[in-house]
Amino acid sequence: MIPSIASSRFFRMSYLGYVTLFFIFLITPLVVVAAFSFNDSLFPSLPWNGFTWDWYFGEGEPRLGLFHDEALLDSIGVSVQVAAVTTLASLALATCNAFLFEREQFPGKNFLYVLMLMPLVVPGVILGVSILVFSSTVANWFEVQFNYEIEALRPGLLLVTLGQFAFITTIATLVISARLRKFDITQEEAAMNLGASRLTAIATVTVPFLKPALLGAGVVAFLMSFENFNTTLMLVGSDAPLTIAMFDRLREGSTPVLNAVSVLLMVGSACLALVSMFAQRPDKH
Amino acid sequence: MSGEPGNVNRTQYRLGFWLLLAPIVLWLSLLIILPHIDMVLVSLRERIASRQYGFSLSNYTAFFTEPLYWNTFVRTAVMSVIATLLTLIIAFPVSFYIAKVLTGRPKIALFILCLIPFWVSELVRTYGWMILLRETGLISGALQWFGLADQPVEMLYNDVAIMVGLIYTSMLFMVVPLVTTLDSLDNSLIEAGYDLGGSSLHVMKSIVIPHAMPGIMSGCIVVFMLTLGNYLTPTLLGGKDSLWFTEQIYTQFITRFNWEQGAAFGILLLVLSSLIVWLGLKITKQSFTRVMS
Missing domain, CATH: 4.10.220 (Light-harvesting Protein)
Structure with missing residues (x-):
């Protein structure tokens, strides 16, 4: 079972075989998506008609490539905007939360902590729907009371951002709290003994210490927002983020331009993964 | 001053x-x-006239009297439980291999390889399965090429396709907690079990699995919740007849604009999801905060 325990050759070989099959299972769908982005055919399916760059650089219908497809490029822009705002907002709140839970003692702290974890247990579709219901209740109330229509509370990018922010903050809080827990508070006290105010001490000693966690949480937050589908689906208005745009095309049946987008996403995710791995490298000490 | x-x-x-x-x-x-x-x-309300609402339980009674709603709900729950168990069964040997059989660089490399697919959007992963399984897809093509089928085979739009997609999508959330807990098990405990005459099965049952229980539990809870609340995979791989409960919620809200009914469905799904999480924690005596963080 483990290397120090003798086991039959047959067992070891079949175990290795199983693990190999598992990794083939993991990798195949991604390889297939990437491969068919180069297939010289109007459909992402067999037969293989030879290699082409058209699905990236094709200039006109029916072979409109990714880099000339205005609709897809626009939706990527929308997703980047939403993800950037969501990331910054959730990092800011998560840092506050980390200080609150790691540094302060107050009645009801455990209850608040459990409440803070709740967004992880609520299915994304329901989170989206509940925010949709509540925001339109508020908007309707304003309309009746003041005869004033708040456009921002109707389905659209603000609601999408809020919906994603609602659960991404929890994840960011967990990452940053874990790092803050490891911080030796005497370092901060030393800075204050040397004459720094509390805020200066935090800004110059504690925050630099938290930087790897902030970067790691930021990468995760950005990706989760960029790739979010369930919550976004319920709150989206007329501007579609990339996942929604891709989903609509998938259902209609699309040319391999979707494969090209997928390859772009894979490359993007891989770069971000590398960034976060370097950021979270274990400390030397 | x-x-x-x-x-x-x-x-x-x-x-x-x-x-x-x-x-x-x-x-x-x-x-x-x-x-x-x-x-x-x-x-809990019902539209009486335009902009006029009254208290009513009719949205909940509709759920219990309309067989389609009720069946979809039960079907979603049962399929989610099956998907969770299958994910556990498939992931456990792999996690054990990574945590206990491998050491050093290969171990880290294989663990990272496990994580890679999950940095890519769920949409892309599901799309990959669509290309593999559809009538003009790769598996159908391979079967014909090997002479196992004489015409294209449609493997999309059935329950097996949904199951494959769900298991694939959930894998990461099972492998990571399993590898983490198995990694913390001291090898000498396993060796001691063998020295005392235990068989592989016995050592597995009384040493490894009890130790891995926190990881098994948090993996199962997360996978179950994600599966229950999944929308993309059943819709794309299951087609029109996938009958997933989140699709009902979507239909009520967006297509039929019947928010009252949709809200009732949302609450029911939330209750089911919380109930199973709570049961899972009770049975294994785990604390919610520990499993989540």
Whole structure:
């Protein structure tokens, strides 16, 4: 079972075989998506008609490539905007939360902590729907009371951002709290003994210490927002983020331009993964 | 000037505390608590006339009297449980291999290889399965090429396709907690089990699995929740007849614009999901905060 325990050759070989099959299972769908982005055919399916760059650089219908497809490029822009705002907002709140839970003692702290974890247990579709219901209740109330229509509370990018922010903050809080827990508070006290105010001490000693966690949480937050589908689906208005745009095309049946987008996403995710791995490298000490 | 530094300090601390507390309270109340309360209220009302609502349980009775709703609900729950168990069964040997058989660089490399697919959007992964399984897809092509089928085989739009997609999508959330807990098991405990005459099966049952229980549980809970709330995979791989409960919620809200019914469905799904999480924690005596963090 483990290397120090003798086991039959047959067992070891079949175990290795199983693990190999598992990794083939993991990798195949991604390889297939990437491969068919180069297939010289109007459909992402067999037969293989030879290699082409058209699905990236094709200039006109029916072979409109990714880099000339205005609709897809626009939706990527929308997703980047939403993800950037969501990331910054959730990092800011998560840092506050980390200080609150790691540094302060107050009645009801455990209850608040459990409440803070709740967004992880609520299915994304329901989170989206509940925010949709509540925001339109508020908007309707304003309309009746003041005869004033708040456009921002109707389905659209603000609601999408809020919906994603609602659960991404929890994840960011967990990452940053874990790092803050490891911080030796005497370092901060030393800075204050040397004459720094509390805020200066935090800004110059504690925050630099938290930087790897902030970067790691930021990468995760950005990706989760960029790739979010369930919550976004319920709150989206007329501007579609990339996942929604891709989903609509998938259902209609699309040319391999979707494969090209997928390859772009894979490359993007891989770069971000590398960034976060370097950021979270274990400390030397 | 600095007459009472202690006092100044204390008020500063108090102020700091309230400044930290305010944002989290705003976040949780405005985006989590109030929306859910409002959803409960909406689910308990009925439209009498235009903009006129009255209290009613009709949205819930509709759920119990309309077999389609009820069946979809049970079907979603059962399929999610099966998907969770299958994910566990498939992931456990692999996690054990990574945590206990491998050491050093290969171990880290294989663990990272496990994570890679999950940095890519769920949409892309599902799309990959569509290309593999569809009538003009790769598996159908391979079967014909090997002479196992004489015409294209449609493997998309059935329950097996949904199951494959769900298991694939959930794998990461099972492998990571399993590898983490198995990694913390001391090899000498396994060796001791063998030295004392235990068989492989026995060592597995009385040493490895009890030790891995926290990981098994948190993996199962997360996978179950994600599967139950999944929308993309059943819709794309299961087609029109996938009958997933989240699709019902979507239909009521977006297609039929029947928010009252949709809200009731949302509450029912939330109750089911919380109930199973709670049961899972009770049975294995785990604390919610530990499993989640």
